[in-house]
Amino acid sequence: MGGRSRGYEAERELVRKLWRRGFAVVRGPASGAKVRKAVYPDVVAIKNGRVLVFEVKKRSRLESIYLDKEQVAKLREFARRAGGDAFIAIKISGMPWRFVSVERLVDTGGSYKVSHEEIEKGLSFNDLMALVETTIPLTEFANKNRGRDEASTRA
C-alpha cells in the first residue's frame, strides 16, 4: 500500500505539472488497479492535439526499472491509436523527473528494462515541454539522447 500510494502521489504531481503547462490531463481510473493496468496508461496529456502517454514509476533510489511487457505493449498501442508518444515517467526521490521514450526500452526477455544510466540521461520535464512545441516526432527527438542541463530545469 505504501508503494502504491507513493505511486499515486507521483502521478498527481505529474498531472499538476502538465496542467500548469496548458495540457488537458487525465489519469487512469484509480480503482480496480489490476484492470486499469491492463488497459490504461497512468497519465494521458493532450495539448492542441499533441498527445503524451505515461507509465509512471516512483522509486526511492536510482536503480534499473523493470516493466511488464504486456503493460508496455498496451501503452504503445494506446499511443499508436492516439497518434501520440509514450514515455516512462520516472520520479526518483531527491531527483527531478526523468522521461524515457518507450523506444529506448531494452528487452531482457521476460520484461523491458530502463537502466539507471538511461534514467540519468532521460529527458527532463522542460526537455519534454520543449519537444511538444516542436513539430518533429517526439520519439525521434528523444532518441537523440542529448545531454542534460539541470540548471535550466525548473522541476
Add this chain to the structure above:
Amino acid sequence: MGGRSRGYEAERELVRKLWRRGFAVVRGPASGAKVRKAVYPDVVAIKNGRVLVFEVKKRSRLESIYLDKEQVAKLREFARRAGGDAFIAIKISGMPWRFVSVERLVDTGGSYKVSHEEIEKGLSFNDLMALVETTIPLTEFANKNRGRDEASTRA
C-alpha cells in the same frame, strides 16, 4: 447507486464502441466521483491527434437533461486545452446513442439544458465517426443540425 452504476455501464459501452473504431479511450477515475466530476470528462477519446471529450448521461426515458454549469465549464476547458471537441453523450433506454455538442446547450440561468428535441436530433454514433474523418471542426459540423438517418446507424 442504481443510477450511478447504470451511468458507469453506459460509459463502458461508449468506451467499447470507440475502441472498436480505432480510438485510444480513457475514462475518468471511477473512485471519488465528486472530485472526478470537478476535473475530468467522463470519457476522452483520441484518434490520430483528433480529440473527443464526453460527459455521459444515461436516462430511462426521453426527457430534457440538465447539466451543472461548472461541470460543463470544465468539460469545455478540457476540450480547449486538448484542441478537441466536447459532447454530451446521451443514452436513453431503447434508443441509440445521441451526441449533442456543448455548443448547442441552452443556458437556463442555473444550469445548461439539452431539450428532448435536441436529443432526438442529436448526432448518431456513426455521424460522430464520420465527423472525425473530416477535417472541418466538429462543432461547426455538429451545428449544421442535419437530419438523422437511423437506417444507416449501426448502433
